[in-house]
Amino acid sequence: MEETKEVVKTDKFGDVTVYVSGDRKLRVFLTVHDIGQNHKSFHQFLLHEDMKAILSKFCIVQITVPGQEEGAETLPNDYKFPTMQEMGTEVIPQVLAALGCKSKDVVGLGVGAGANILCRYAMVSAYDVLGLCLLECSAESAGFLEWGQEKIASLQLNMKGMNPTSESYLIWHHYGNAKKDKLSEVRGYSDHLYSKFNHQNLARFVNRYMSRTNFMDKLKTMKCRVLMVTGSRSAHVKDVEKTYTAMDRQNSEILKLDGGDVMDDNPEKLAESMLFFLQGLGLVASVVSRKMSRGSSFSRDSL
Template sequence: MNVDVNTDQSLSTLQILLNSNTINCKSSKLNLDFQVHIHNETNLSNQKCFIMTIHDLGSNHMQFEKFINCPQMTGLRNRVIWLNVNLPGQGPDAETMTIKKYPSLEELGEELVCILDQLKIPQVVCMGVGVGANIISYFALKNTSRCLGLIILEPIASSAGIFEAIRKKFNSFQSKKSIGNISDEIPLDHSDQCLFTESYNSKNMALFAQSFFQRSCILNQLGNLRIDAMIAVGKLSPLYTETKKFYKTLQDLNKKTPQRLVNSPYLEIDNCVNILKECPERLTSSLQYFLQGIGLLSAMPMQKIHAKPRSIISSILSDSICDEMSSSSSIALSH
């Protein structure tokens, strides 16, 4: 069921979440719709929280649906109502947008609040990957009282990075190009495949890409962040260096200004490129620790993780670097 929601409608959050799978929430400021896919397997007897997810460039809400549906997520699926957001024009089979310029990453982040307002949800935890990680950071910076915590996967710290070689190709994209055509025009290596893994409207994605390529450096604003943030990356990820830079900036700010009281647990996983796809068990366990650390789902029992022999997890907390852990039953992401 697809429902259009605006501030004039009086549907209760419960009615919407029980009766709808997909909801369009309109930003009056941007005059664009955010498409929200609701994943709700909770029951009345469990504690609940809301997690809003934002996908990477070249992907859509399915990037998180696959993670949510993995067997390791059963416990959290029963306790979390997921709001998996498609950014404007980025959903599967989206109509071609008529705008000339796509909103900036900062504008997108700030306007995510329209989803909470229209669904009458007071607060959420936000989870984003790649470009989506930057967008949820902007949401938290602008809407501190509405955000309980951030799960930041592979953020892009700088204003220019590994995608610069792709930019020129995007400039010449035509609206009807297929994934095959794009693959021919852009010599994708393994690290770039993550950008083109879902169905998409190529013209809309090119608009989004231009916004990404014109991004400002988010590091300059992290001093204003007042939300606990878990940062995670695979050690073989093409965004590993960017993620470490993002994390180090937060840690340096904490040292300079201890009264910020912002906790930023860090998770990196060896032998891993794509943390969402390759390491759901480790990410799930760390996610649960983080949620319970910020006061959510306290009654949920911890699950043991069974590490593969060659998968080593490193956890960096505050300003200390823990020794790499060999195969173990659990990892603590305490504050």
């Protein structure tokens, strides 16, 4: 996937790194990543054969949260790191405007913190967003246990850099109960955390996610279609289910797939479900899945 690196200067939050591929006159396929990740976390999934066919119909815009690029310099001490709300309501609109992309009819794919950010964007840009695919999304503020884990991880990152405590938290956050079965992937992710990330910048992103506000009561105001996705062994299943129960059932669906990290564990089923979801929006009608998986298409949950 050929991509162009762009650096967009925002009004309040300085430079934001964005990676763009495809014709900017097309609809935007927008991605926002989770804590402990950056835009590269989507690459393997977006290169899946079924996804390549889908994405040929879009301009792909991948936003990197400030300071989360590989080898990023430490953000200044006086830098005001954006909140989840500011990322969604200020940073994303400014980035799309600066890129000159067709900002109407946006489709979004977000994971964890990125999914939270995309929800907030959709609620203030209701007529620009057609649909969102949200992986491991929680619309609640952090619970006491999660808050404590994230607080410790953030403090340890600031004091020591990457360390076993923070590493363990981030592995749990991304792999959940599937981590014991994915030793090779977990080892690779661990090496990436130690060698590629600016740990102080990561601590600031974790801290902002830990401090996120609750918007459960606003979910029914979302006008776009939403596909909620979680893994059966994810650490966030209950959060996703609870968030889904607060959504308008006429505009939302929930998909549960085997595994922890669904983009890695079930890329074919996720891609197929995204294809059906987008076709339900009247998009990518000419794209046909390479292999129709049996019994994996999304359906309403019985929650």
